Amino acid sequence: MATSNTERKIRQFLDEPMRPGDPRIRPKGTLLIIGGHEDKENDKVILRELARRVGSGKLVIAPIASERPNEMWETYETVMRGLGVRHVHHLRIETREDGSSVRAMKTLEDATAVFFTGGDQMRITSMIGDTPAFSRICEIFVEGGIIAGTSAGASVLSETMMVSGDGEASHRIDANLQLAPGFGFARDMVIDQHFAERGRINRLLGVVGQNPRVLGIGIDENTAIELDPGVSFRVFGEGGVTVLNGATVTMTNIAEEDRDRTMSIYGVTLHVLSQGDRFDLRTRTPRLGRAHEIEDELGIEVDEDSAAADD
Helix, strand or coil: CCCCHHHHHHHHHHHCCCCCCCCCCCCCCEEEEECCCCCCCCCCHHHHHHHHHHCCCEEEEECCCCCCHHHHHHHHHHHHHHCCCCEEEECCCCCHHHHHCHHHHHHHCCCCEEEECCCCHHHHHHHHCCCHHHHHHHHHHHCCCEEEEECHHHHCCECEEEEECCCCCCCECCCCCEEEECCCCECCEEEEECCCCCCCHHHHHHHHHHCCCCEEEEECCCEEEEEECCCEEEEEECCCEEEEEHHHCCEECCCCCCCCCECCEECCEEEEECCCCEEECCCCEEECCCHHHHHHHHCCCCCHHHHHHHC
16 A cells, blocks of 8 residues: 555654754744633634634644643634634644544644643643654744644743742742743743733742743733744733843852752843733843734724723
8 A cells, every 4th residue: 555645744753853943944933822811702812813823724723731622622613713714623632642643644734823722731742742743843833834822832832841830939949840841942931821810920030040041931811922933022912921031140049058948039130011012032122012003903993092091
């Protein structure tokens, strides 16, 4: 029996997986990184932007992180079709073997966008990391597609992902701060989601204190960043995006103090950005934007009082 193109692609990726950190590749794609609980009923600013980006292309929903993937799929399929996306497909991954299946690869064939939903980020990375399905997702990104993720699906997009940690109290040096390797689409940063709602600034400060090289990006619920990797990002949605820049740190006590002590950290630069604002990843500087410009781009009508206040 002749080998199909899909089977040849699987064999190609098994022999030589594609990975975002490969220095030979220069991705042309965009990331849409969402802090969770994005609006699905009203203006749907964030999902409307995803729909705009997808256009007439093919969107693949990947509810791998969820314990109820079929329910998650049905919710997003309905919303995205309602926003005008005609080609919406379900990536069914229930075991690691599924990541090497013909079915999964056919689902991803000709896709121009992939959306990881919320749940448990470790399910996503352990299920598809370095499988042919993951290589195909990397290929979509390299070729100029959009990779989106919300909540757990947002965390996996960074090089190192936040898994767990206490954010309510001041960070202690020996705190149970669990980090794990992410997919590496967004480099030199750690992303935390549900940020303001769950009081997670202390745990993100703990990450930056451990290695001030990385940017800490905390994204509130119903808020997102649209990121051109290595260049800049722009903020969408109703909440804020907190940026912790450790490049300016002058001292931490992490290496000197007893492990049960509270962490000291001096000189962290903190920015809070809202809709329309931009952040330059090369110079690590923010730039003020206008919230209504996003709504204008998406064709969302706002009342005159709100627009006047924004101006």
